Amino acid sequence: MHSQHLVLIVDDEPATVDSFELILNSGGITNVMRCHDSRRVADVLANHPVDVLLLDLIMPHVTGEELLEQVKEAHSDIEVLIITGIDTVDSAVNCMRLGAFDYLVKPVDENRLLSTVSRALEMRRLKRENSSLHSGFLSDSLDHPEAFAHMVAQDPRMLRVFKYVEAVAASGHPVLITGESGTGKELLARALHALSTVDKPFVPVNVAGLDDTVFSDTLFGHLKGAFTGAQGARSGLVEVAAQGCLFLDEIGDLSPASQVKLLRLIQEREYLPLGADVPKPAEARVIAATHCDMEAARDDGRFRADLFYRLCIHHVRIPPLRERPDDIPLLANHFVDKASRELDREPPAMPDRLISRLVVYAFPGNVRELESMIFDAVSKCRGDSLPLTAFRDRLSSGGIVLKSNGVAAESLTFPDQLPTLAQTSDLLVEEAMRRSVGKQTVAARMLGISQPALSKRLKRMAVEAE
Numbered sequence: 001m002h003s004q005h006l007v008l009i010v011d012d013e014p015a016t017v018d019s020f021e022l023i024l025n026s027g028g029i030t031n032v033m034r035c036h037d038s039r040r041v042a043d044v045l046a047n048h049p050v051d052v053l054l055l056d057l058i059m060p061h062v063t064g065e066e067l068l069e070q071v072k073e074a075h076s077d078i079e080v081l082i083i084t085g086i087d088t089v090d091s092a093v094n095c096m097r098l099g100a101f102d103y104l105v106k107p108v109d110e111n112r113l114l115s116t117v118s119r120a121l122e123m124r125r126l127k128r129e130n131s132s133l134h135s136g137f138l139s140d141s142l143d144h145p146e147a148f149a150h151m152v153a154q155d156p157r158m159l160r161v162f163k164y165v166e167a168v169a170a171s172g173h174p175v176l177i178t179g180e181s182g183t184g185k186e187l188l189a190r191a192l193h194a195l196s197t198v199d200k201p202f203v204p205v206n207v208a209g210l211d212d213t214v215f216s217d218t219l220f221g222h223l224k225g226a227f228t229g230a231q232g233a234r235s236g237l238v239e240v241a242a243q244g245c246l247f248l249d250e251i252g253d254l255s256p257a258s259q260v261k262l263l264r265l266i267q268e269r270e271y272l273p274l275g276a277d278v279p280k281p282a283e284a285r286v287i288a289a290t291h292c293d294m295e296a297a298r299d300d301g302r303f304r305a306d307l308f309y310r311l312c313i314h315h316v317r318i319p320p321l322r323e324r325p326d327d328i329p330l331l332a333n334h335f336v337d338k339a340s341r342e343l344d345r346e347p348p349a350m351p352d353r354l355i356s357r358l359v360v361y362a363f364p365g366n367v368r369e370l371e372s373m374i375f376d377a378v379s380k381c382r383g384d385s386l387p388l389t390a391f392r393d394r395l396s397s398g399g400i401v402l403k404s405n406g407v408a409a410e411s412l413t414f415p416d417q418l419p420t421l422a423q424t425s426d427l428l429v430e431e432a433m434r435r436s437v438g439k440q441t442v443a444a445r446m447l448g449i450s451q452p453a454l455s456k457r458l459k460r461m462a463v464e465a466e
Contacts, residue, residue: 003183005121006049010041010067011056011083011175011326016106018111020054020083024160027114035204038062038316045075051124052101052117057084057091072099077127079120083108125171139397142166147194151187152334155324161188161316168314169195174266177289179318182368184247186290188318193245194285200244208250212257215415216274219265221248226275238271241284251311252303262286262309275455286311321363321370325435326442328359331367335374336386344379356448357388359435361395429457 001092007029009017017034024032035044038059044050053071057064068080079101092103101120104113142148148162168175169192177185186204193202207215221236238246248254254262265271266286271280288311297303321328332350340347361367375388419427428447432454436442444454 004027005051005052005124006031006033006048007052007117007121008035008041008044008048009054010035010038010064011054012036012038012059012060013056016056019106020049023110023113024117024422026110027118029114029117036066038064041067042070042074045071045078050075050078051082052120053078054117055080055082056082057082057086057095065098068095068098068100077124077234079124081116081120083113086424105208125276128170144195147191148176151184151191152331154330155319155326157319158327161318162191164314164356165192165316166195171314172196172285173313174286174288175314175316176294177287177318178294179289179291180320180364180366181291183318183320184367185291185318186247187286188316189245189247189289193247197244200239202245202247203241204247204249205237206249207258208253210255210258212255212261213274215255215258216261219255220273221263223276224356226273230275233273236271236273238265238282238284243283244285245392246284246286248286248288250290251288252290252294252297255305256304259304259307263304263310266307266310302455321366322361325446327357328370329355329445331370332358332374336378339375339378345378346384348378348381348383351385351388352445353448354386356393357391360447425457426461429454429461433458 001027007024009020009032011017011020014036017036021032021034024030033044033048033050035041039061041062041116045053055064055067055071063083064082066252068082071078071080077098080099082092082095082100082103083106084103085106087105095103101123102116104116141440142159142162147166151158151162153162165188175189175192177184177188189204190202205218210218217234217236219236219238221234221239222230224230248262265282268279269282271282272279294303294308294312298305298308321331329350332355336347336350337433358370362417365372373391373394377386381387429443432443432446433440435446440454440458442450444451
């Protein structure tokens with residue numbers, strides 16, 4: 001996990017630097033730079049993105065304490081670890097006061113050196129991620145919109161999801177993507193892959209319905225003779241996805257036995273192929289997705305709590321389509337163009353009346369249902385615009401979404417005493433204004449009327465309320 005982060009060792013004794021580098025390499029920290037002349041440190045830091053600096057105190061030309069002060073002043077984000085033969089309380093206190101991450105005395109224990117550098121790298125990662133999240137949420141635009149080009153969206157809720165994915169893409173930790181069926185979980189996983197390891201493999205696998213043996217063989221592979229019929233060795237998908245992303249879809253349906261093996265894969269970053277006695281290192285980032293309520297599954301024992309917490313270090317929830325009505329006209333027109341290209345015909349127009357009907361439909365199948373609906377209508381269309389009749393059966397079967405105190409209902413129902421047309425009209429206007437967050441143009445489109453007409457209704461309602 002730390003191979004991409006840069007560690008700089010500054011010590012005037014080459015043998016000491018050799019020893020430290022070997023220890024770090026043995027723990028998987030392989031991106032290491034060496035510097036024997038303390039006068040060159042400033043130039044090295046100016047030209048290389050150093051994350052952690054290992055620094056000796058007693059050196060000719062520039063002392064370690066002087067360097068520590070200079071580094072923390074010019075590069076406050078770099079974690080500096082002091083490794084020295086000076087074993088005094090005053091020296092240690094002064095270095096910590098100047099901003100050192102830790103203070104180790106030579107000869108240093110190998111395990112302690114590895115664990116301390118790993119903690120420093122993790123602290124550096126957390127700081128970088130926090131900074132990225134902070135700047136991302138303060139910004140109104142995406143840094144890498146091209147990664148999300150295959151996801152058609154303009155709703156603020158989806159843009160916040162995209163910003164969060166940008167912020168956590170570089171962390172390397174597992175990501176859990178939740179959302180109803182048809183919301184685009186795999187598309188978001190591919191966007192995450194494009195932001196982090198685009199030149200490495202993206203390997204998707206649907207784990208729903210796999211028994212434990214098939215799950216193990218699919219992910220971990222097997223050796224020759226591991227079971228009857230295993231005439232040769234086979235690599236698993238974890239190995240195929242090395243340095244890239246392994247996407248596990250429908251993770252909520254994974255069997256308890258397979259959950260134990262997945263936990264080991266994520267926690268220990270190693271796995272056992274079937275028939276093997278020696279574990280192999282896991283070098284793929286795990287992205288998991290499910291439509292299930294994972295917290296409920298954890299609480300009732302269907303999903304291991306320890307695995308749940310390992311998976312959701314970063315948790316992304318994709319809102320259902322009914323919660324982002326601003327995306328519906330955009331998606332509908334996108335699918336009309338896509339269907340027309342595939343059917344080799346001119347794209348028919350989308351009537352305003354049809355758009356206003358779509359934005360209040362519940363869409364239980366989300367984006368996938370909208371795409372299916374549009375493709376079916378375009379294939380049947382014989383005129384220049386899509387007829388509402390092509391959607392009537394499907395729209396009426398799914399109900400209309402109305403909200404009361406922010407809670408979505410599945411269908412439109414009426415009380416025993418029917419409201420008058422005037423009362424119903426006012427209720428629809430109020431609901432449209434709530435859904436559009438006060439945007440009259442959007443609300444008017446939902447209602448199928450012009451913005452001036454809506455403005456007149458709102459003024460009348462305000463007068464009557466007085």
